[in-house]
Amino acid sequence: MDVAIVTVGDELLSGETTDTNASWLASQITDRGAIVRRILTIPDDRDLIADAVADWHDEFDAVVVTGGIGGTPDDVTLEAVADALGREYVVHEGIRDALREKAARFREKNPELVSEYDLRLDVDAASSIPEGATPISVDEGWAPGAVVENVYVFAGIPNEMKAMFARVADEFRGDSTAKTLYTPAPEGALHDALEGVTERYDVAVGSYPRSENRPGRVRVSATDEPVVEEAVEWLRERIETVEPPTE
Numbered sequence: 001m002d003v004a005i006v007t008v009g010d011e012l013l014s015g016e017t018t019d020t021n022a023s024w025l026a027s028q029i030t031d032r033g034a035i036v037r038r039i040l041t042i043p044d045d046r047d048l049i050a051d052a053v054a055d056w057h058d059e060f061d062a063v064v065v066t067g068g069i070g071g072t073p074d075d076v077t078l079e080a081v082a083d084a085l086g087r088e089y090v091v092h093e094g095i096r097d098a099l100r101e102k103a104a105r106f107r108e109k110n111p112e113l114v115s116e117y118d119l120r121l122d123v124d125a126a127s128s129i130p131e132g133a134t135p136i137s138v139d140e141g142w143a144p145g146a147v148v149e150n151v152y153v154f155a156g157i158p159n160e161m162k163a164m165f166a167r168v169a170d171e172f173r174g175d176s177t178a179k180t181l182y183t184p185a186p187e188g189a190l191h192d193a194l195e196g197v198t199e200r201y202d203v204a205v206g207s208y209p210r211s212e213n214r215p216g217r218v219r220v221s222a223t224d225e226p227v228v229e230e231a232v233e234w235l236r237e238r239i240e241t242v243e244p245p246t247e
Contacts, residue, residue, distance in 0.1 A: 001033070001034035001035065001061045001062065001172065001173065001174035001175075002034070002035055002037045002060045002061050002062075003029050003034050003035065003036050003037065003060060003061065003062045003063070003064060003172065004036070004037055004038040004039075004040070004056045004059070004060045004062075004063045004064070005022050005025055005026060005029075005036060005038065005039045005040070005063075005064045005065075005066070006039075006040050006041075006042065006049070006052050006053070006056075006063065006064070006065045006066070007019050007021055007022050007039070007040070007041045007042075007065075007066050007067055007156075008041075008042055008043070008044060008049060008065060008066065008067035008068040008077050008156065009041075009043070009044060009067045009068060009156055010043045010044050010074070012041050012067070013041060013042075013043055019041060020158060021066045021067070021156065021158060021161055022039050022041070022066075024158070024161075024162070025064055025066065025161075025165065026039065028165060028169065028172075029064075029172050030176075030178070032169065032172045032173055032174065033173055033174035033175055033176045033177065034061075034062075034172045034173065034174035034176065035174060035176050037060060038056065038060070040052060044068050044074040044075075044076055044077075045076075046076040046079055046080045046083065047080075047083075048080075049065070049068070049076065049077055049080035049081070049084075050080040050081070050083040050084040051084070052084075053065065053080065053081055053084035053085070053151055054083075054084040054085075057084065057085065057149060057150055057151055060150075061150060062150050062151075062152060062171075062172065063150060063151045063152070064152045064154065065077055065081065065151065065152065065153045065154070066153075066154040066155070066156055066161050067154075067155070067156030068080075068156060069143050069144075069145060069153060069154075069155055069156070070125075070126060070142065070143045070155070071122045071125030071126040071142075071143055072125075075125075075143075077153060078128065078129055078130060078146060078153055079128075081130055081146075081148060081151055081153055082129075082130035082131070082148075084151075085130060085148060085149060085151065087130040087131045087132060087133075087148065088130070088131040089128055089129070089130060089131070090128060090129070090130075090131045091124065091127045091128050092127055092128070092129050092133075092135055093127075094135070095126070095127040095129070095135050095137065095144055096123060096124070096127035098137065099123045099126055099127055099142070100123055102142075103122070103123055122142075125143075126142060126143035126144075129144070129146045129148075130146065130148045132148065133146040133147060133148035134146060134147045134148070136152075136153075136154070136164045136167050136168065138160060138163040138164055138167065139163070140159050140160045140163040141155050141157065141160035141163065141164070143155070145164045147168060152168060175223040176221055176222070176223055177221065177222065177223070177224075177225045177228055178219055178220060178221035178222075178228065179219070179220050179221075179228050179229070179232045180217055180218065180219045180220075180244075181217070181218045181219075181220070181232060181235060181236065181239070181241050182215040182216070182217055182218075182241060182242050182243065182244050182245065183210075183215055183216045183217075183218060183239050183240055183241050183242065184210065184215050184216070184240060184242055185210075185216065185239055185240050186209070186210070186216075187207055187209040187210075187216060189239075190207055190216075190218065190239055192238075193235055193238040193239050194207055194218070196234075196238070197220070197231050197234055197235055200231070200234065201222070201227055201230060201231040201234070202222060202224070202227060203220050203221060203222040203227060203228060203231045204220075204221050204222065205218065205219070205220055205221075205231075206218070206219040206221075207219075213245075214245050215242050215245065218235065218239070220232050220235070
């Protein structure tokens with residue numbers, strides 16, 4: 001299963017917000033055996049989002065888009081996805097009914113924070129998704145995400161995004177398996193071993209340099225688990241390894 005990730009937000013490109021969503025999603029998807037082939041960050045621009053989704057939804061098994069949903073003027077991601085897939089952008093009655101109830105409860109508890117007029121407008125905006133999409137509603141967030149064809153749209157706020165991903169995580173299953181070795185050796189010293197293992201085994205190898213507090217990593221992946229095990233054992237005999245660091 002080949003996956004592309006698109007993170008949306010002007011604040012990501014300006015450096016005001018660190019994009020932790022892409023790395024978290026890539027890790028979760030990879031752990032389930034799928035393979036992340038692309039990661040792209042783009043601004044809150046409806047045309048740019050639509051172009052990226054239109055290009056990638058045919059090329060990859062799944063496209064994950066995070067950020068830019070909610071109901072404020074710059075939340076254009078779901079509209080853009082509708083454009084990309086040639087669908088109308090419509091109010092989902094089930095979402096609207098649920099959000100009206102949620103809004104009423106919120107206003108009762110926090111009357112000083114929001115007017116009934118403001119909530120009504122926000123409900124209408126947040127209830128719209130591409131026609132035929134399946135909404136992803138979570139307690140952690142206000143506006144729902146959505147699944148439409150092979151495009152998964154999540155909120156940008158990390159705890160909301162993680163809750164939405166949990167609802168569909170089982171759909172990101174693939175045949176890839178991987179093992180990681182940890183080594184104190186500098187990356188340059190690993191060249192011969194890494195070149196040798198890919199010549200002998202049908203595996204992909206990633207090398208990640210050591211830092212001040214962490215050893216380097218060598219990640220071996222393939223669709224055949226026994227081949228991965230053999231390749232890892234071959235590497236253990238040729239490079240110095242250490243125990244995985246404790247988090």
